[in-house]
Amino acid sequence: MTFNEKIVNVRELKHVEGKIELYWIYTSGEAGDKFFKALKDEGKFLASKCSYCGKTYFPPRIYCEYDFSETEFIEISGEGRVRAFAVATLDSYEKPLENPEIYAIIDLDDTDGCIVHLLGEVEIKEVFIGMRVKPVLKPKEDREGRITDILYFKPS
Amino acid sequence: MKMDMDMDVNIKKNYPSYVRGREIKAEDIEEGRVSYNLHKPNIIYSFTAGQAISKFLNGLKEGKLLATECYSCNRTLFPPRIFCEVCFRPIDKWCEVKDSGVVETFSISYIDPDAKPLEKPIIVAVISIDGASPKMGIMHILGEVEPEDVYIGMRVRAVWKPESEREGSITDIMYWKPAEGD
Amino acid sequence: MNVERIKGLKFHKKQDVAIVGAGITTFKRRLNETGKELSYYAAKQALDEAGLSIKDVDMVVMGSAPDAFDGVHMKGEYLLDGSGGSDKPYMRVFVGGGTGVFAPIAGYWHVASGLADVCLVVCEEKMSSCYPHPQSAFKYIWDPILERPLKPNLIWIFALEMRRYMYVNNIKHEDIALVSVKNKANALDHPSAQLAARITVEDVLNSEPMALPVRRLDVSPPSDGASAIMMVASHIARQLTDEPVWVNGVGWALDTTWWTNRDLYFPRYVAEAARMAYKMAHITNPRKEVDVAEPYDPFDYKELHHMEGLGLAKKGEAHILTREGITARDGDLPICPSGGLLGVGNPIAATMGVKVAEIYWQLAYRAGKRQVAKEVTTGIAQAWGDLMQIGTVMVLSNKR
Numbered sequence: 183m184t185f186n187e188k189i190v191n192v193r194e195l196k197h198v199e200g201k202i203e204l205y206w207i208y209t210s211g212e213a214g215d216k217f218f219k220a221l222k223d224e225g226k227f228l229a230s231k232c233s234y235c236g237k238t239y240f241p242p243r244i245y246c247e248y249d250f251s252e253t254e255f256i257e258i259s260g261e262g263r264v265r266a267f268a269v270a271t272l273d274s275y276e277k278p279l280e281n282p283e284i285y286a287i288i289d290l291d292d293t294d295g296c297i298v299h300l301l302g303e304v305e306i307k308e309v310f311i312g313m314r315v316k317p318v319l320k321p322k323e324d325r326e327g328r329i330t331d332i333l334y335f336k337p338s
Numbered sequence: 339m340k341m342d343m344d345m346d347v348n349i350k351k352n353y354p355s356y357v358r359g360r361e362i363k364a365e366d367i368e369e370g371r372v373s374y375n376l377h378k379p380n381i382i383y384s385f386t387a388g389q390a391i392s393k394f395l396n397g398l399k400e401g402k403l404l405a406t407e408c409y410s411c412n413r414t415l416f417p418p419r420i421f422c423e424v425c426f427r428p429i430d431k432w433c434e435v436k437d438s439g440v441v442e443t444f445s446i447s448y449i450d451p452d453a454k455p456l457e458k459p460i461i462v463a464v465i466s467i468d469g470a471s472p473k474m475g476i477m478h479i480l481g482e483v484e485p486e487d488v489y490i491g492m493r494v495r496a497v498w499k500p501e502s503e504r505e506g507s508i509t510d511i512m513y514w515k516p517a518e519g520d
Numbered sequence: 521m522n523v524e525r526i527k528g529l530k531f532h533k534k535q536d537v538a539i540v541g542a543g544i545t546t547f548k549r550r551l552n553e554t555g556k557e558l559s560y561y562a563a564k565q566a567l568d569e570a571g572l573s574i575k576d577v578d579m580v581v582m583g584s585a586p587d588a589f590d591g592v593h594m595k596g597e598y599l600l601d602g603s604g605g606s607d608k609p610y611m612r613v614f615v616g617g618g619t620g621v622f623a624p625i626a627g628y629w630h631v632a633s634g635l636a637d638v639c640l641v642v643c644e645e646k647m648s649s650c651y652p653h654p655q656s657a658f659k660y661i662w663d664p665i666l667e668r669p670l671k672p673n674l675i676w677i678f679a680l681e682m683r684r685y686m687y688v689n690n691i692k693h694e695d696i697a698l699v700s701v702k703n704k705a706n707a708l709d710h711p712s713a714q715l716a717a718r719i720t721v722e723d724v725l726n727s728e729p730m731a732l733p734v735r736r737l738d739v740s741p742p743s744d745g746a747s748a749i750m751m752v753a754s755h756i757a758r759q760l761t762d763e764p765v766w767v768n769g770v771g772w773a774l775d776t777t778w779w780t781n782r783d784l785y786f787p788r789y790v791a792e793a794a795r796m797a798y799k800m801a802h803i804t805n806p807r808k809e810v811d812v813a814e815p816y817d818p819f820d821y822k823e824l825h826h827m828e829g830l831g832l833a834k835k836g837e838a839h840i841l842t843r844e845g846i847t848a849r850d851g852d853l854p855i856c857p858s859g860g861l862l863g864v865g866n867p868i869a870a871t872m873g874v875k876v877a878e879i880y881w882q883l884a885y886r887a888g889k890r891q892v893a894k895e896v897t898t899g900i901a902q903a904w905g906d907l908m909q910i911g912t913v914m915v916l917s918n919k920r
Contacts, residue, residue, distance in 0.1 A: 206591030352888025
C-alpha cells in the first residue's frame, strides 16, 4: 500500500484564503463596571479587600480567588512603585515605534495587586525599579470607562 | 409505583435556592450604561487543501468529480481522502464518480451565516453521489427548483460554471438541479 | 458499511464517585458579569450546597466551548481564578456541545482514579461577547474548503438532520413541536430560565422560519451562564451527606467528521456512548431501569433523536412517548424536567446545570417544584455536539 498518485508539483497543491470576521464586545463585569465608573466619573481608584483573609485585589474583583469569600470595595490613591519595566521599540505588528514606549508593572499602594501600564514624563535612563509613580488621567470629558482613561504613570 | 404519601417530606428543598447574574440588554452596551471594550481583530488564514482535496479541486476545474477507493472495505470514498478512516490505511486507487446523485435530506434556509434574513431563501441539501458508496455525499445548494417541489430521493445533476470561470473551488458547481428523466 | 461496535471495557475503579452539590447562575441572552465572575457564582453555590470550602478542593475541571464565543483564546486559563483553580491541578476540556456532560466525565476520572478525593467541575459560557451574532462563530466550524464557500449557517446541519429523521421515521412536525411546548413549560419552575413560556404546537409551527423544517421555536437560544458540581470520593461523601448521588457509569463516543457520509436519521454517536455508560452501570434495559433523563435538547427534535440513541425509546417511537405524556414531569419517564435548553437556555458547556446538575437534584429529591412525581433511583444526563458527532452520557443513581 502506498499513498499513490501523490501530487509532487507544488503548483497543483491548492490553498484557500479565509478571514475570521468576528469581533467581540467584552463587558467589564460587576467588579470592572464599578471600577471603571469610579475612574471615569470621579477619577477615583478602587480596590477590593477579601472579607476573610484581608488580601486586597487590584484591579478589584467581587471574590477572593484563594478563599472564595466575597470582597468589599475600598478607595486607594492610585499611586505606587515600579516593580519591573521594559522598553518597547516595536509595535504589536513588529513595526519600529518612532518613540519607544516604557511599560511597567506598578505595585499599587495599600493593595496586593498591580497594574501593567505606560510610564510617561520620564526618560528611559531615569527609570528604576522601586521608583514612585502616580497616575495621569485623561481630562474627565474624554474618559470612556476603559483602562486607557489612565494616560500613563509619572514619577511622583 | 407512585409515592403519593410523604412526597412533601421527601422533597427537602428547592435547589438551586437562588441564582445570580445581572441581565443587561443590547441597549445597555449601545448607550454606555455598562462599561465594556470592543475588539475587532484582523485575522486571516491560509488553509492548505492537502493532497486529496487539492487533486479534487483540480478535478472540479476540469468538470470532474474525483473519489478514492479502499480495497479493504471496498468503499468508494467521496469526498476523496488519502486514507480510509475506517480501515486506517492508505487508499488504493483514484477514480471518477458521476456529477449526479440523490437528495438525502434538504433544508430551506431563510438566514445567512450571521443569522440575518436572506432576501430569497436558498435550498441546501446533502446529495449522495452516483458511483460513490451508499450515503457518501456532500452538502451543496439546489437550484432551478421551487422549495415545495424538492423531496428526499429526488435525482439531481450538477450545474457547472463555464470552464473559463472555474477556479478549482467547490463553487465551480453553481448548484444542483432536478434530473428526473435525464 | 455500517460498523456497529461494542467496545470491550477494561475498567478498574479506585473509588466510587458521588455528587454532593451543584450550582447554577441565571441563564440570559446577555449578562453583565465576566466569565470569571459567572464561574465564581456557580462554583461558590456548589461548594455551599456541599458544605465544603475551596480549600477542601483537590483538583478543578473547567468545561467551556469554543474560545470564539468569549473571545479569549486561552479561555481555560483565563477562567481559572473564578473557577477556584488557582494553585491547583486544573484542566479545561472541550468537545463542543458535548462539553456539558464531558466536563463531569473528566471530573469523574479525577476521583475514580484516586488522584483526587474532591474535584470541583465548573462550566462556563459567555456567548454574548461574540459579534455580529453568536451564530457567526459557528461559521468557523465548517470545512474551510468544501463547505464554507457555500456560506452555511450552523442551523443547516440540524435542519438537514431533522428532515432526515422525520422522513425515515415518518414523523410530523406537530409531534416534534410537543417537545418544545413541554420543555418551555417545565422551565417555568426553573429560577434560571431564559425562555420559559406556555406555548402551543401552533405557536411552534407558525413561528418564523430559520432553515426549514427548523423554525424559531424549535431552537434553544444563545445564552450566558455558568454551572458547577462537586464530585467527591465515597469516604468524603459519607461525611457530608446521607444521600449522595453516585456516578455509576460514563460514556462518550465520536462519529466521523465526514458528516455527509453517514445517515443522519439515527445518532450512532449517542448509542455508542450510552452502550459504554450502561455497561459500566450494569444497565441492560434502559427503558425500564432509567427513571428520569435529561437528554440534550438544543432543538426539539434532538430530544426525541437522543432518547432513541439512549435506548429510552425504540427507533422512530420517541414522539409517541411525548404525545402520550409519558415524558411529562408527572409521567412514567420524565424527560427534561428542568425545562432543558429549549426552556432554560443554551450557554453551551454551562448546560451541565440543566443536565447533570438537574439529574443530581432530582435523584437527591432537591428539585422542589421541578421534582418529578414518580419515585426515582436512576437517571441519565446526555450531551451532544461538534458536527453532529459526539455523544456524552452519564448514569447517576441514588443507590450504589
